[in-house]
Amino acid sequence: KMAPGIGGFGGLFPLGDSYLVASTDGVGTKLKLAFETRNHETIGIDLVAMSVNDIVTSGAKPLFFLDYFATSNLDVDLAEKVIKGIVNGCQQSDCVLLGGETAEMPDFYAKGEYDLSGFAVGIVKKESLIDGKNIKRGDVLIGFPSSGVHSNGFSLVRRVLSQSGSSLSDKLPGHNTEQITLGEALMAPTVIYVKQVLDIVSKGGVKGIAHITGGGFTDNIPRVFPPGLGANIFTNSWDVPSLFKWLQEAGKIDDAEMRRTFNMGIGLVAVVSPVASERILGEHGTVCRIGEVVEGEGVKFI
Amino acid sequence: KMAPGIGGFGGLFPLGDSYLVASTDGVGTKLKLAFETRNHETIGIDLVAMSVNDIVTSGAKPLFFLDYFATSNLDVDLAEKVIKGIVNGCQQSDCVLLGGETAEMPDFYAKGEYDLSGFAVGIVKKESLIDGKNIKRGDVLIGFPSSGVHSNGFSLVRRVLSQSGSSLSDKLPGHNTEQITLGEALMAPTVIYVKQVLDIVSKGGVKGIAHITGGGFTDNIPRVFPPGLGANIFTNSWDVPSLFKWLQEAGKIDDAEMRRTFNMGIGLVAVVSPVASERILGEHGTVCRIGEVVEGEGVKFI
Structure with missing residues (x-):
């Protein structure tokens, strides 16, 4: 079976x-x-x-x-x-x-x-059931903020730590609100999106949801699309947290590898109708409009 | 919760x-x-x-x-x-x-x-739901044969192997049907009792079932009994397979430790009404009547 x-x-x-x-x-x-x-x-x-x-x-x-x-x-x-x-x-x-x-x-x-x-x-x-099959061109990608790298990409994280000679007790550079260590930033627990997602889903218009794990946007977002549809991601629509900037610089990692390893600050993506997107963006201060559904395949970063 | x-x-x-x-x-x-x-x-x-x-x-x-x-x-x-x-x-x-x-x-x-x-x-x-709560004094324990040690007690198995200087390619002594090695006997896959148990359950009279894992009869059988009831196990009612005899001798293990570590040849025990026991023993050639429910607590080997 x-x-x-x-x-x-x-x-x-x-x-x-x-x-x-x-x-x-x-x-x-x-x-x-x-x-x-x-x-x-x-x-x-x-x-x-x-x-x-x-x-x-x-x-x-x-x-x-x-x-x-x-x-x-x-x-x-x-x-x-x-x-x-x-x-x-x-x-x-x-x-x-x-x-x-x-x-x-x-x-x-x-x-x-x-x-x-x-x-x-x-x-x-x-x-x-939400399975992505009603997703259409023009639907909106709503991004839910992550708390950090969550639970993926740690083999690369450990390589960066070791190659850069950094210690887990070093302060995270560029973190503006309060001084935290690399260890604290990396260990931040994964956000559990259950209650927020179920609330949004209950009000309708949600067509597909991608959990951004190993493979990042690049691999996980296309998993919810019907054939012939892809996404444009507006890379300036959210602030990439300083932890990712540090990882990229310290590890000399190119954009493509970053995006297919890490969540880059967005841990879950919902694909919703334009009407639902207005409602969700109004009701949930922390989420943002990070992209749109287009004809084609895969994810394009613009 | x-x-x-x-x-x-x-x-x-x-x-x-x-x-x-x-x-x-x-x-x-x-x-x-x-x-x-x-x-x-x-x-x-x-x-x-x-x-x-x-x-x-x-x-x-x-x-x-x-x-x-x-x-x-x-x-x-x-x-x-x-x-x-x-x-x-x-x-x-x-x-x-x-x-x-x-x-x-x-x-x-x-x-x-x-x-x-x-x-x-x-x-x-x-x-x-089968939860043991209708078990009564005089109910019958039906034993289902195991294929060997199944997936428990291997820390002790490994100690016996190492202390006795035995090799996994040594022949298992006393095995009478065909020559098999210790490795083959020990690796025999765990019996899956699902179909046989569901068939027996569907015909009624089954009140409690114990999966004999780590802890053996001693720990697992009492888990299904209501307070105030225990079991007498008729130790001569089935043949203990030669693998267990070898383990006991090679490891100089006493009966009590054997019985609370290994299944001793019986991998699952059903507690059934006397009427159901007659039917089950008639229909299933491989199972046997290994004990009965008595007043008291725990398991007694007689």
Whole structure:
């Protein structure tokens, strides 16, 4: 049996007049930074975010979450910190932490290290499924701000850190509101978009939603478009946060690689009708109009 | 929010007139034996088995499964072998492989090694939920044969191997049907009980089901009993397979530790009414009557 929804952001399973929508993900090598900064309190938020943000792209409400925590020798204090973050993430997503597995696997992980994976299930009425198929030329791309690099691109982040000789305790250059360190900026927990997205979806006009993960705009936005349609992105329509500017300069990374690795300050993109876009931009101060749907394929940065 | 069903074999989420039942698990250090024997074809069956056998203890039919595969540097050939086992496990469980995540995490895993976790979701009508609460004194314990140690107790298995100086290519002593190696016996894939259990459940009289994982009979059987009830296990009612006899002798392990680590040849136990037990024993040649429900607490081996 093949899954009907495989290849989207979440897998779809038909159940009566609804779909169950499921997603699984980890937090990748962001974990290495958690180990180095000894910040284990928020990595669980990242874990929940990665799966529930996938699910909500279908318009589905997350129902429950399960986690898998694997380590060589269980450190109960450390595990509690991680679980606390997971509980926080579930609260932000209004979903139940239904279970989990703590696996003690000697000789698998380095001392003090662990891996995490998460699994979320949501539900959406079939008639309310958001799948991008009604997207038309002239529809508007609404961008939702990210809190930083979220949980993707950390292999590149670590290369930049090591090549530039920077320390996680160095101050982030160009950050104008308050002085924070590179470590703090990089560990900022992934935004959970569930409540905001479900609110917007409930008012109509939302046709497609892309969770901006590994692959950035370049790979993730086209996943929601019907054949023959693409997007123009207005690169001056939002401020790229200073963390990305630092990464680009310190790592001597070109624009194309930046855009297909990082979210560049926009963690989720909704494709909506022009009418809905006016309403959403009026009601939600933090989102912005970052592009439009055009004929063609792929994403063009203008 | 706390989950209603947490602590059982699967978490329960109420949905209309049904419960969604979810479980997550890995295969633990059985993976180390997969690495050593280079047998990656069946570990995916183990992965699916661990979760779906949990779910079916509620009488739930598995709907779908997702896997998480993490490794330092992706070896596509190896990953394909693993996924093939997962697909096989899903077929045996009659459930859909709805998605998965392949995580490449440099510096997390040793060369050629990987970790796996799996997530399964099933469904059962509320009125058909099996939760042990109707279990009465005099009910019968039906044992379903295992294929070996399944996916638990491998830390102890590895200790026995190393302390006894045995090699995975040594023949298993006392195995009477055909000559197999220790490696083959230990890597035998976990039995997936889904179809057999759902068939038996559909005919009525099944009150509780225990999946015999880490903790063996000692820890897993009491999980399904109401307060004040326990079980007598008739230790002579089935033949303990030669693999367990070898482990006990080679590792100088006492009975109590064997019984709270390994399944001893019985991978799943159903608690059924005496009437249902007659029918089940008549229809299913491979199962046997291994015990009965008595007043008291815990499991007594007689």
